[in-house]
Amino acid sequence: MNYDKYYKKCKKNYKGKIKDTDFYNNPVRVIPKTYFSEQYFSTIDEVSKKIKNYFDNLEDEEIMVYHNNIWEFEDDLNIISKELVSWLEENFYNCHLYVDKVYIYRTKQLEEREASYIWHYDNNPQELIKNIIYLNEVTELNSPFEFLTNEKGLGVLHETKRKGTRLWKSVEGRLDDLVNELISKGTHSPFKLTGPQGTTCGFSNDIIHRANPVIEGYRDVINIRVHPCINKPPHLLDPKWTTSREVSGVANKDPEITWEQLI
Numbered sequence: 001m002n003y004d005k006y007y008k009k010c011k012k013n014y015k016g017k018i019k020d021t022d023f024y025n026n027p028v029r030v031i032p033k034t035y036f037s038e039q040y041f042s043t044i045d046e047v048s049k050k051i052k053n054y055f056d057n058l059e060d061e062e063i064m065v066y067h068n069n070i071w072e073f074e075d076d077l078n079i080i081s082k083e084l085v086s087w088l089e090e091n092f093y094n095c096h097l098y099v100d101k102v103y104i105y106r107t108k109q110l111e112e113r114e115a116s117y118i119w120h121y122d123n124n125p126q127e128l129i130k131n132i133i134y135l136n137e138v139t140e141l142n143s144p145f146e147f148l149t150n151e152k153g154l155g156v157l158h159e160t161k162r163k164g165t166r167l168w169k170s171v172e173g174r175l176d177d178l179v180n181e182l183i184s185k186g187t188h189s190p191f192k193l194t195g196p197q198g199t200t201c202g203f204s205n206d207i208i209h210r211a212n213p214v215i216e217g218y219r220d221v222i223n224i225r226v227h228p229c230i231n232k233p234p235h236l237l238d239p240k241w242t243t244s245r246e247v248s249g250v251a252n253k254d255p256e257i258t259w260e261q262l263i
């Protein structure tokens with residue numbers, strides 16, 4: 001089964017509030033600040049201090065550095081994910097979700113763009129949404145997340161070669177030439193997401209996007225990836241079904257392998 005078909009099944013089974021959220025045509029959404037509680041922002045503030053301290057004391061030459069133990073923040077991640085997922089279920093997916101991936105990382109200054117700093121799409125099923133949460137204020141100078149928008153100002157979803165068990169191919173996902181062409185035609189324009197600590201943006205991992213190198217300062221983020229599921233999980237994060245860098249970012253090609261099969 002492919003993910004699009006599985007997602008339809010998940011929606012059918014969902015008993016919560018239903019809106020037509022136009023999932024594929026509006027694949028990037030900044031979550032309104034007013035939705036979140038004070039606890040959401042105070043939790044982010046608390047973890048951001050620990051994470052800043054961790055990265056400040058890390059000797060690493062990589063172009064992006066990752067925290068090696070997300071479980072140190074299990075309680076905080078649960079608080080954050082609970083509010084985030086409840087918004088996503090109602091306003092983005094209209095189905096149950098669980099957290100299948102969490103990354104905590106810091107972007108760097110760079111001489112020349114490479115890897116995620118180049119326009120790309122993740123080439124995973126489009127039905128996986130990544131949620132980037134800024135742990136400190138992000139301006140034009142400290143690595144804003146950037147994505148391509150169309151005439152309507154909406155994010156642009158790229159076709160994927162990883163759709164599920166019926167189609168699963170790796171490809172070169174770099175898109176600099178395509179993006180330059182679309183921008184020069186005037187039909188599309190890039191958008192840089194700036195905002196205060198706690199800014200939260202959900203996006204299909206196949207939108208055309210890139211990270212920007214830091215010019216001044218630093219940028220720490222938590223990235224929470226969610227997966228649709230038929231039944232509501234007992235809790236959102238669990239070492240049985242939530243991983244980080246120790247497991248490849250490529251999804252399982254079978255969408256039906258969700259938290260229930262991983263217990």
Ligand SMILES: [Fe+2]
Nearest residue numbers: 116121122209
């Ligand atoms: Fe990416």
